[in-house]
Amino acid sequence: ARDRAHLVVADDLSAVARAAADLFVQVGQSSAGAQRRFAVALSGGSTPRALHALLGAPPYHDAINWAAVQLYWGDDRCVPPDDPESNYRMARETLLDALLARGDLREEQIHRMPTELPPQEAASAYESQLRQAFALETGQAPRFALVFLGMGADGHTLSLFPHTAALKVTDQLVTVNFVPKLNVNRVTLTYPVANNAAHVVFLVAGADKAEALAQVLEGPRDPEQFPAQLIAPHDGQLSWLVDRAAAAHLQPGAAG
Ligand code: 6PG
Secondary structure, eight states: OOOOOEEEEESSHHHHHHHHHHHHHHHHHHHHHHHSOEEEEEOOSSTHHHHHHHHTSTTTGGGSOGGGEEEEESEEESSOTTSTTOHHHHHIIIIIHHHHHHTSSOGGGBOOOOTTSOHHHHHHHHHHHHHHHTTOOTTOOOOOSEEEEOOOTTSOBTTBOTTOGGGGOOSOSEEEEEETTTTEEEEEEOHHHHTTSSEEEEEEOSGGGHHHHHHHHHSOOOTTTOGGGGOOOTTSEEEEEEETTTTTTSOTTOOO
16 A cells, blocks of 8 residues: 655654664564565665664664664665775664674675676676565566665755656666766666665755755655655655754644
């Protein structure tokens, strides 16, 4: 059934992170119980750091069945895995290294994008990994239990930046996207993959996101300009967890 998106306005980034950690535990308990496999796609940038810090420590850490977790990435930069720009490295530093050191997680449960490869090879390799891991038939998309997304001040999400080619890619699970304004290639899941997830959760914090958030949630439909508008799970729950600063330009009473 198509659930209505829901918006939570929390006081600040740490409150957003707590709401996201609560969701991780909830969704994990409902999905890992069933198939004992809880496939999660992590996002990059800086916002997820606060969430990762919570997940790696009590009480959240102890409420998660880490043995069932399979971690993937929504996107990454075309840099080696130990590069300061790497979303994978950020996750290692803020969460995964501690879980691996404690034996909560095994390397085999961590599926990073092989961004040390040339971009097209990295995208193709990751697509094959997804097809194999989710035992997909041709034309099928993986169904993640949970996809975390961020949103840039320009309304981009994943590495789907305004007016870039990847916005139109629907026949691949993973694609290379050249981002002119950054003059870099990125490897990203395509939006149909996010839209096939059971839960998609945006974490958005900071005043610099307020204008884009209002446009994405309340402005005219213009996904070329505001790619986050492409995200609409066709059989799943969409949640926006935002802080008061990012929600500043929303209509009063928008939360619910
Ligand atoms: C990335 C992310 C990107 C991010 C937004 C928000 O690779 O940078 O996947 O989509 O979520 O840019 O980034 P911040 O959380 O740093 O604001």
